[in-house]
Amino acid sequence: MAEMNQKLFSGLAVAASLLGLAGCSDSDANTGSSAADRTSAVKNYAENLASAYADSVADETDHQTVVGKFLADPTEKNLAAARTSWLDARAHYMLTEGARFYDGPIDVDTAERPSREGLINSWPLDENYIDYTTDAKGVVDETVGIVNDPTLLKDITASGLDDLNAVQSDTSISSGYHAVEFLLWGQALKPTGPGERPASDYDLTGTRANPDRRAQYLTVAVDGIITHLTEVRDAWAKDAEYRVSFEGDANTALSNVFTGLAKFSKGELGSQRIGAAYMSKERHDQHDCFSSDTLVDYERDARGIQNMYLGKYGDNDGMGLNDLVAAVDPAEDTKLQGMIQDSIDAIVAIPRPFEASIAGADDSPGRVAIAKALDALSRQGDEFAVAAAALGYKITVDDPPAAQ
């Protein structure tokens, strides 16, 4: 992958002048901040990301324990604990999402294996690909989905769910956080608020069909998240092949890092996660439609972007991209830091829950606040390209990524 990215970005230098894609300076990649500082910033970024993935694995492992307790004793109290633990288990993963869109370990896919991101965090998903649903007339169809239809998957295993993920369409999602979210909360049938799946769906003596397959599904879906998060964590571990190659070419790495932050800001978090919902007014077009926790995700995503720019994670505050940019153009650094804070503030200002805010007239407080966040993220994405250009990296931003 490193080789591929090198080719791409050496092509970029030629391309920018031909296409006029970026209003960049002509400085080369080694002016301004020192090569040592750049390498230091890349290493710090990698170390922080490795820590965030390690924390994500630990979070999900804790979640696994709580889910195990719930399935052993499927009471409402234990279901509530499993839901709380799902919400908690996302805290660190959201902070990693700015590291997308450069075919790193989270995104890279092969003929044999789809991207880990696709297996871990795909959305939106069709409920009736997984389990029973209730239609608009209140009729429950207990024959549909992988839980109820063994012809889709005879034995429910983690690899079996991976194989079915996104097979019929981009939204026929069988694995990952949001599949688990649906299994814990169920369909959100009211206009706002979370789903209200009863704990008795998992009770072997209950009235709902296939509680055993549902429990098996929940168990292995959580296992699958741990497996794939662990693979990503290990790819970023010190001395791992990807990490060594990433740190070995600071200029390619920094181009990638800026590309990821720009595309995640503008294309993914902005356009796909917030913009598409703004346009459609559909609660399904929000990240956490079953738990109604969407705005928490979006705020964490935005804070993760800020962390990556500042070189911070947890207690660590090392050499950041801000230090590199400030060394060549202090005003640009100040401007970008301001924009990043603005986008966080704009997301925090959106009235909760998100599904209530996306409905209504364009001049309603909710939609005005969402439009403001969208605008802030879009401008922030473009500004990452300006900051990258100040360091001599020519990146393109107007490439909204595929939604996953």
Next chain:
Amino acid sequence: MTDRSRLAFSLLVLSACSGAGTHKPAAVVPADLKSGGLATTLDATSDAYSNSISGLDDVLAGEFSYGHSVFSQSWVIAPATTSGMDGLGPIFNARACSTCHSKDGRSAPFTATGTLLGMLFRLSIPGKAANGGPNPDPVYGDQLRPFGILSVPGDGTPHVTYVETPGTYGDGTAFSLQTPTYTIDGWNYGDPADGLMISPRTGPSVIGLGLLEAVPEDEILANVHPPDADGVAGVPNHVWDAVNHVTALGRFGWKANQPTTSQQVAGAFSGDIGITSSLFPKGTCTPTMTACLSAAPGGDPDFELTDDRWQSVGFYMKALAVPARRDLSDPDALRGEQLFSNFGCASCHVTTLHTGASAAADVLANQTFHPYTDLLLHDMGPDLADGRPDFEASGSQWRTTPLWGIGLIETVNHHSFLLHDGRARGIAEAVLWHGGEAATARENFRMAAQSDRDALLKFLSSL
């Protein structure tokens, strides 16, 4: 000397050294990064087909995102709580646009285990419909819908078997082509009418459509000509414009049977997913399909695809950028480009077209770009023929397929199946399947030295 003039110079030298075939080669322009003009993206990752053209204002950027979202999402059975996305079927080929156009690219026709994936089967019987198009089967219509929602059976089940046919290159190197045979069994609504014709078609990548739509008709028709020394001709298709109720030049689809992306989109929603729209408000159940007719419709009272969703997907289709050409300074790829012309490939896979005005976006207007198609129909010979006429296209004519982005199919979609039914396993096999008007060009390739064949493939892989 600038880089560009040096490149042109080296190409001139090369062209003087090669000269295969009887075809008078078209002039090769200097290698151009910008396959889509200003609508080019530099992304060569697995998202290479999914980028928007640049320079969209906030409103159009929002339109693009919304279109992407609708394109990607599965439609569900009505009535669902997601009222905007319900109304699947009742009989259907796919649940989402992205089923057949995965990541805006090409899905494989079948899964490794032989399950239908990104492929549909057009149906018709002899004669013509009132609008000049194919005459639909009275029960099954103009397309096989193998799937149905709960309690509604699909039309029937398609199958494919392949037989390997060996061949040799001019230098004695062996190759093998797989010849498909298609059958449909399990007809759930009785036998189809006599003389049923079946045309299998995979979903192509959907990049650069806004550029192709903005090419003035005069420029397309300027390439229409009587057979040349190699027997290459090229004729337009004239098809039904369902929006304006007139006959119009066909540009899109394997047989150029659609005049606009907008109509293609509404047609695919109706035929492939069973989603009605203001353009095609009638469902696809025919009078004898009682279970199909009694299933609940979704969405709005009148039709399922709201006009704003239709418009957004239509815009999305037009605003997907074209990946830049790569390996611009690779001598083999550049030599391959010259051979592409020398062999006669460029007679139909026309390198350069131009747009005029574009109603969709400023970036699409007045562009010089490189789709490697003339958007015209050519007789491709009996081996590729589907035997099913489509408006003015005969059973052996196909529209020249654009080649831009062809080198990234494996990166994006992880397979290399090419041609209308995905029978070719890679570019070389696709070339070897060419017949009819393309027979001379194919023979020029087949008889060429391995190094020349490799150079041609290197060039095509750089697109």
